[in-house]
Amino acid sequence: MTSPHNHSQGKTCPDPAFAPHDHSHCTGDVLARAEVLAADRGVRLTPVRRRVLEILLEAHRALGAYDVLQRLAAEGFGNQPPVAYRALEFLVENGLAHRIRRLNAFMACMHPGEDHSPAFLICRVCDAVAEAPAAPVRVALDAAAAGLGFVIERSNLEALGLCPACQAGSA
Amino acid sequence: MTSPHNHSQGKTCPDPAFAPHDHSHCTGDVLARAEVLAADRGVRLTPVRRRVLEILLEAHRALGAYDVLQRLAAEGFGNQPPVAYRALEFLVENGLAHRIRRLNAFMACMHPGEDHSPAFLICRVCDAVAEAPAAPVRVALDAAAAGLGFVIERSNLEALGLCPACQAGSA
DNA sequence: TAGTGTATGTTATATCATAACGTGTCAAGG
């Protein structure tokens, strides 16, 4: 996970995790885990759904539903919004992707299966999105909710700011 | 129709904060503090902006931009979307209202001026929204971000679940 | 009063999302 972010050449690409890593490895890894997860849960990772997940993984950043749709259409899948939205909804429901509401966009989950309710760090300059470990955040949030008698089922934790790279650039 | 939401008789209303309180009092109080805040910041709480804030306070729940627009139009203000969006943006920028992205809606801030970056607890049954104190949440989130070298400027913390009243109803 | 900055109003359009219905696929049970 901490090996260089290597896309077959030594070239680096904008990295949503703000930390170099082997992208091709994590992509394949995630796909494999997605297959297993789907089987475990008794749901079907159909061609469209799988392809959407691949698209998100390849993009390695948050994509709008229509961005995804365009790519699907170019490959012979349906070219109407519900095609993309349904696949994306499936992925989100099954923990394989996340919806970033601030961006009206979706991105692949980098840690499927691990019970995590991540926080998202969104760079306002480059739009990169990182999944930050948020277990302590969840604990604090649950406590705050409990104080009001509220029971949390799902949450969206999104923060806007500057990623390390863009902090340097904006000095 | 836009009659003051008068709870001066001790009557309770569906309360987004999940805790009974004197609504007329907090509404007036918030408006007064908004005036002061605007003056302090050197920004203008114009009629439209003030009226939008009142509308949000009276509704006492999250309203969509078009809901707000409808009420504005009915009172002789402009009836085109930018009128509502601009006023709402102003209120959000100046800490007088919050945007609830999960609901594509806005609600008045109940604690303007106090430096708070609240978490929102959204009931999936009745759509009530509570502002939960989130200082510890912020601390945890800042720590998580710091670990990735990310600097948080703003954040949206939204949780979906069941409010106390709806927990009872769904048993 | 003319000039400047800001706010508002208006037109038009962009962007995001879903309802509703028809068709295809496939596996389980008759």
Added chain:
DNA sequence: CCTTGACACGTTATGATATAACATACACTA
């Protein structure tokens, strides 16, 4: 085998949310 039912996918149509761009009005001040 062949029906049936569940599910996924494709398509049409529309709904809901949001902003760009420009015109007008207002408030201040020099």
